[in-house]
Amino acid sequence: MSLRLDGDVIRFEGQCRVEDTETLVALLHKAPEAKLDLAACQGMHAAVVQAMLAFGRPVVAWPTEGFLKDHLAPALAGLRPTKL
Amino acid sequence: MNDDLLPHFLIEGRDLTEQAAHDLQMLARGPDKIALDSCFRAIHTLKGSAALFDLPPMVRLLHAAEDLLGAMRSGATADPAALPALIEVVDQTDRWLDELAASAVLKTGAEQVEKRLAALMGRAPPPEASDTDPVTTRLGGVAIRYTPRADCYFAGDDPLAIIRAVPGLVDLRIAPREPFGDLARYDPFTCNLVMEAVSTAERGAVEAALRLVADQVVLSELAQTASVETVEAEVRTLRVAAERVDHLSDLTDELVIAKGGLALLAAQAERLAEGHVLAQALRAQQARLDRLVGELHGTVGRIRQAPLAPLFNRFPRLVREVARSLGKTVSFEVEGGETEVDKAVVDGLYEPLLHVLRNALDHGIETPAMREASGKSAASALRLSARSAGDRVVIEVIDDGAGMDPRRIQDMALARGLIDESQAAALDDRAALELIFLPGFSTAATASDLSGRGVGMDAVRSAVARLGGRVEIASQVGKGSTIRLVLPISMALTKIMVVTCSGERFGLAIEGVAETARVAIGQLTPVRDTEAFVLRDQVVPLVHLADLVGASRPTRPEVLRVVVAKVGDESVGIVVDAVVDRLDATIRPMSGLLVNAPGVNGSTLLADGTVLMVLDLQELVG
Numbered sequence: 254m255s256l257r258l259d260g261d262v263i264r265f266e267g268q269c270r271v272e273d274t275e276t277l278v279a280l281l282h283k284a285p286e287a288k289l290d291l292a293a294c295q296g297m298h299a300a301v302v303q304a305m306l307a308f309g310r311p312v313v314a315w316p317t318e319g320f321l322k323d324h325l326a327p328a329l330a331g332l333r334p335t336k337l
Numbered sequence: 338m339n340d341d342l343l344p345h346f347l348i349e350g351r352d353l354t355e356q357a358a359h360d361l362q363m364l365a366r367g368p369d370k371i372a373l374d375s376c377f378r379a380i381h382t383l384k385g386s387a388a389l390f391d392l393p394p395m396v397r398l399l400h401a402a403e404d405l406l407g408a409m410r411s412g413a414t415a416d417p418a419a420l421p422a423l424i425e426v427v428d429q430t431d432r433w434l435d436e437l438a439a440s441a442v443l444k445t446g447a448e449q450v451e452k453r454l455a456a457l458m459g460r461a462p463p464p465e466a467s468d469t470d471p472v473t474t475r476l477g478g479v480a481i482r483y484t485p486r487a488d489c490y491f492a493g494d495d496p497l498a499i500i501r502a503v504p505g506l507v508d509l510r511i512a513p514r515e516p517f518g519d520l521a522r523y524d525p526f527t528c529n530l531v532m533e534a535v536s537t538a539e540r541g542a543v544e545a546a547l548r549l550v551a552d553q554v555v556l557s558e559l560a561q562t563a564s565v566e567t568v569e570a571e572v573r574t575l576r577v578a579a580e581r582v583d584h585l586s587d588l589t590d591e592l593v594i595a596k597g598g599l600a601l602l603a604a605q606a607e608r609l610a611e612g613h614v615l616a617q618a619l620r621a622q623q624a625r626l627d628r629l630v631g632e633l634h635g636t637v638g639r640i641r642q643a644p645l646a647p648l649f650n651r652f653p654r655l656v657r658e659v660a661r662s663l664g665k666t667v668s669f670e671v672e673g674g675e676t677e678v679d680k681a682v683v684d685g686l687y688e689p690l691l692h693v694l695r696n697a698l699d700h701g702i703e704t705p706a707m708r709e710a711s712g713k714s715a716a717s718a719l720r721l722s723a724r725s726a727g728d729r730v731v732i733e734v735i736d737d738g739a740g741m742d743p744r745r746i747q748d749m750a751l752a753r754g755l756i757d758e759s760q761a762a763a764l765d766d767r768a769a770l771e772l773i774f775l776p777g778f779s780t781a782a783t784a785s786d787l788s789g790r791g792v793g794m795d796a797v798r799s800a801v802a803r804l805g806g807r808v809e810i811a812s813q814v815g816k817g818s819t820i821r822l823v824l825p826i827s828m829a830l831t832k833i834m835v836v837t838c839s840g841e842r843f844g845l846a847i848e849g850v851a852e853t854a855r856v857a858i859g860q861l862t863p864v865r866d867t868e869a870f871v872l873r874d875q876v877v878p879l880v881h882l883a884d885l886v887g888a889s890r891p892t893r894p895e896v897l898r899v900v901v902a903k904v905g906d907e908s909v910g911i912v913v914d915a916v917v918d919r920l921d922a923t924i925r926p927m928s929g930l931l932v933n934a935p936g937v938n939g940s941t942l943l944a945d946g947t948v949l950m951v952l953d954l955q956e957l958v959g
Binding site for chain 2: 271274275277278282297298299300302303304306307308320324325327328329
């Protein structure tokens with residue numbers, strides 16, 4: 254289990270794979286105010302990243318893993334996705 | 338302040354200011370897109386590097402200059418005041434680099450200087466000092482635009498994993514390809530991303546990492562469009578510590594000496610019973626070594642060669658400053674900076690050239706009013722040029738100033754007690770001009786602050802002589818003067834003839850030797866207080882090497898051994914005891930007490946470890 258809703262926060266843990274995307278989208282629909290906690294995330298599929306971009310939820314904690322921290326976090330932090 | 342990086346920044350900064358100054362000089366002659374692009378790049382890089390240090394005024398000023406150059410590139414501005422302002426900015430940057438080199442900080446008042454120059458360029462400095470470019474524009478590398486196919490998730494691709502595998506990734510941006518639309522109907526399995534990234538790796542490596550999605554990727558090399566015209570002209574270079582090259586050069590010299598030992602061995606082998614075969618084998622080896630060592634020496638010599646441009650490019654700013662302080666208007670031109678000479682020569686020429694240029698500005702060039710009064714243009718022309726002539730480089734400083742009056746120079750030398758009346762009477766114009774090279778001539782009270790710092794033309798001459806060169810002078814009253822420095826391009830191998838005289842060995846550079854001859858005593862003809870002999874219908878005067886080097890002449894043999902040397906256009910016979918050897922050697926300039934020993938070109942080490950003095954026939958006999 255790599256995604257779970259913990260109160261107001263969706264926690265990403267370990268590897269978030271393509272098959273987790275459906276779960277994530279369901280959680281995002283289910284909890285429209287939920288924020289994202291990526292601290293324990295070790296890897297992320299592009300489909301998961303895309304869902305994050307689409308829904309544009311605030312991130313409360315960024316990953317510590319090398320690539321996610323160095324490249325993905327800046328790539329996402331700089332974007333303010335437009336909700337159309 | 339980042340201390341580790343500062344030395345690198347100073348080296349790089351000098352190169353870049355030189356480049357920018359050179360480009361601006363080209364632009365001053367007329368529109369020049371290549372120079373404009375090159376100048377823009379130099380300023381841009383300089384700004385980027387300066388931003389690594391705590392130098393807000395420098396960064397802001399360079400930023401403003403970059404903006405101005407950018408506007409000029411796009412044709413948005415063609416302000417004629419822009420070029421002089423940019424030249425001032427580059428000069429100021431160079432001055433700041435001087436300050437950084439001296440004390441690692443900018444002097445106080447840098448902000449005022451910055452504001453003044455920014456105003457000159459007609460632009461206010463940007464408010465943020467630490468403006469950071471997007472990485473993509475500052476770094477070279479490969480830009481990647483990857484637009485994964487919409488069905489790639491179904492196909493099992495993870496575009497993020499693919500981009501992650503690209504080596505040297507420095508900047509990643511991820512954005513939706515199209516707006517996501519109604520999130521209630523969000524489709525998690527249709528890819529709607531576009532990824533942009535920069536890689537510092539080679540294009541080939543980037544292509545390899547993306548080969549499976551090559552149809553979805555567009556690559557472009559950053560800054561390629563701007564530099565495409567100059568890429569081919571750029572020479573690949575490597576910065577190497579000068580000491581290492583010097584060490585390599587010393588080792589090569591020693592190899593030349595060690596190689597010489599083989600000839601001795603061959604000669605010894607020859608004397609052995611049955612030694613002939615061995616001697617021949619040794620000689621064959623020696624011939625091979627000869628060739629290799631010669632090539633090695635030539636290659637090392639070329640490593641040591643460097644263009645004069647970095648040296649020459651330091652002068653325009655100094656000339657402008659000196660001219661301004663003297664209230665003179667000078668158009669200074671530099672040419673031949675691409676000429677390559679031994680690094681030792683480049684390094685040793687700054688002081689002498691600076692002095693010659695200051696002299697020209699101070700004493701040679703007249704004030705604008707004086708020039709106009711004598712029917713000249715108010716602005717004077719001063720030119721620093723270099724060209725190679727065989728194995729020498731000729732560097733000239735030419736001004737169109739007042740010129741030097743030989744009679745006045747002679748009077749000044751008389752007044753300063755450097756020569757007496759009888760010497761003065763014997764001087765022709767050319768010899769009179771040469772008086773400025775006498776120690777004590779230009780340190781006199783008439784010299785101004787600028788050129789009279791106790792450094793006279795005598796210092797110029799001896800500095801040039803130490804580099805194995807000479808200084809010539811030509812001047813026409815009212816028309817201007819030319820100071821010409823003639824220097825060796827490389828400290829290369831010289832062919833030397835070894836002769837003996839009174840039991841000592843001396844070297845003579847073979848280039849000055851025409852031939853050797855045996856002359857019987859009976860063939861000599863007395864001519865005034867000396868003797869001469871006839872060689873192929875030409876009368877050749879004789880001198881004795883013993884006299885020249887201050888040794889006593891040996892008892893007169895029946896047949897004299899004579900080395901016929903060309904001194905100027907004339908042949909002179911030099912009587913030696915014997916010609917003992919010919920060899921290739923590197924002549925080292927004399928150092929220490931012997932620096933100014935007359936008639937000595939330098940010295941070289943022989944195979945047996947003894948030092949051989951190499952004589953300068955021109956000076957000894959001339």
